[in-house]
Amino acid sequence: xxxxxxxxxxxxxxxxxxxxxxxxxxxxxxxxxxxxxxxxxxxxxxxxxxxxxxxxxxxxxxxxxxxxxxxxxxxxxxxxxxxxxxxxxxxxxxxxxxxxxxxxxxxxxxxxxxxxxxxxxxxxxxxxxxxxxxxxxxxxxxxxxxxxxxxxxxxxxxxxxxxxxxxxxxxxxxxxxxxxxxxxxxxxxxxxxxxxxxxxxxxxxxxxxxxxxxxxxxxxxxxxxxxxxxxxxxxxxxxxxxxxxxxxxxxxxxxxxxxxxxxxxxxxxxxxxxxxxxxxxxxxxxxxxxxxxxxxxxxxxxxxxxxxxxxxxxxxxxxxxxxxxxxxxxxxxxxxxxxxxxxxxxxxxxxxxxxxxxxxxxxxxxxxxxxxxxxxxxxxxxxxxxxxxxxxxxxxxxxxxxxxxxxxxxxxxxxxxxxxxxxxxxxxxxxxxxxxxxxxxxxxxxxxx
Numbered sequence: 136x137x138x139x140x141x142x143x144x145x146x147x148x149x150x151x152x153x154x155x156x157x158x159x160x161x162x163x164x165x166x167x168x169x170x171x172x173x174x175x176x177x178x179x180x181x182x183x184x185x186x187x188x189x190x191x192x193x194x195x196x197x198x199x200x201x202x203x204x205x206x207x208x209x210x211x212x213x214x215x216x217x218x219x220x221x222x223x224x225x226x227x228x229x230x231x232x233x234x235x236x237x238x239x240x241x242x243x244x245x246x247x248x249x250x251x252x253x254x255x256x257x258x259x260x261x262x263x264x265x266x267x268x269x270x271x272x273x274x275x276x277x278x279x280x281x282x283x284x285x286x287x288x289x290x291x292x293x294x295x296x297x298x299x300x301x302x303x304x305x306x307x308x309x310x311x312x313x314x315x316x317x318x319x320x321x322x323x324x325x326x327x328x329x330x331x332x333x334x335x336x337x338x339x340x341x342x343x344x345x346x347x348x349x350x351x352x353x354x355x356x357x358x359x360x361x362x363x364x365x366x367x368x369x370x371x372x373x374x375x376x377x378x379x380x381x382x383x384x385x386x387x388x389x390x391x392x393x394x395x396x397x398x399x400x401x402x403x404x405x406x407x408x409x410x411x412x413x414x415x416x417x418x419x420x421x422x423x424x425x426x427x428x429x430x431x432x433x434x435x436x437x438x439x440x441x442x443x444x445x446x447x448x449x450x451x452x453x454x455x456x457x458x459x460x461x462x463x464x465x466x467x468x469x470x471x472x473x474x475x476x477x478x479x480x481x482x483x484x485x486x487x488x489x490x491x492x493x494x495x496x497x498x499x500x501x502x503x504x505x506x507x508x509x510x511x512x513x514x515x516x517x518x519x520x521x522x523x524x525x526x527x528x529x530x531x532x533x534x535x536x537x538x539x540x541x542x543x544x545x546x547x548x549x550x551x552x553x554x555x556x557x558x559x560x561x562x563x564x565x566x567x568x569x570x571x572x573x574x575x576x577x578x579x580x581x582x583x584x
């Protein structure tokens with residue numbers, strides 16, 4: 136166990152339990168359906184505000200893919216009261232920071248600012264929830280910006296192109312098949328009417344979660360939110376049909392050819408998320424597995440693939456428990472010059488196969504749980520992370536109280552449960568492989584993306 140973690144745990148245990156949390160969480164629902172979550176953190180006189188909308192690329196039908204992301208761009212192009220660019224100028228001139236993000240299951244707008252500026256930020260966000268002005272000249276300009284961004288992601292960043300191919304291969308009937316940014320031809324053919332209809336359909340108080348974290352007095356915040364958002368009318372929000380992945384009977388693979396010096400392999404396994412799982416313990420076992428494989432420099436991938444066998448230059452894993460539908464558990468790596476992609480693939484799968492037969496030791500499992508707990512608490516030192524953990528739960532349809540259950544659920548995971556999920560989910564008919572290779576390499580029989 137690393138000395139820093141030992142010191143951290145000793146400090147944690149020596150303080151009252153309330154020391155580990157920065158403040159109380161309060162939950163409100165306005166009459167128009169807007170959900171408000173506040174969390175107190177009085178260490179600095181600042182606030183982070185995040186406005187989450189339940190709409191993202193997984194909501195989009197074919198033909199208008201990427202529309203949620205284009206709309207995110209347009210949300211900075213002016214409202215009835217504020218012209219293009221004024222939103223940003225007002226926030227920055229008042230010492231704030233702002234950004235936005237579109238993902239599979241949500242679009243979120245966030246600002247960081249001094250606490251006395253909260254009325255201003257609430258005014259601006261309430262204004263653009265209903266008062267967005269969609270003008271042709273701004274739309275055409277932003278559409279070109281998005282097309283350039285898409286080109287950068289899919290053409291100039293080889294790893295991004297490979298992961299896009301992996302998701303498109305792994306998901307046939309799950310809408311995560313489509314990249315968040317959309318397909319180029321759909322973006323090119325988007326109309327201003329398409330955008331207006333999308334905005335009118337999904338942007339409403341009863342389809343949004345407002346998360347405010349920082350140096351706040353919850354009741355005061357609630358009264359301010361009610362003042363600025365309370366008069367906005369709710370809408371009839373479309374209900375989503377259930378969507379599930381159809382699993383084929385064997386492994387799928389795709390070759391991505393581009394100008395790279397070293398090949399790269401991505402192996403994805405279709406797995407449940409916290410929202411889609413029938414058994415939550417499986418999801419937390421997968422979370423622990425992710426740390427077991429690549430949580431730090433002493434994890435199994437780094438130890439066995441990079442240092443011991445020198446199969447890989449780098450090797451890691453990725454898993455996100457917070458998604459609305461089933462997701463992917465991804466293994467990725469770059470082989471060393473003396474080994475092939477297939478060598479690295481076999482090395483990765485050998486580690487996975489070992490986990491199907493050999494239980495993780497009590498000592499190793501304990502170290503991993505300690506690391507997860509430490510990482511989570513260190514991350515929550517940032518108020519934007521605290522807000523994100525609360526907002527993402529609500530936006531995918533889970534109660535914010537799951538926030539409190541994370542550590543306890545991690546602590547309850549056993550070696551047997553890890554073995555069970557590896558046996559259940561890391562199998563051929565849940566496996567998709569994307570190989571990134573130089574366009575000068577010989578072709579093989581896999582599908583080319």
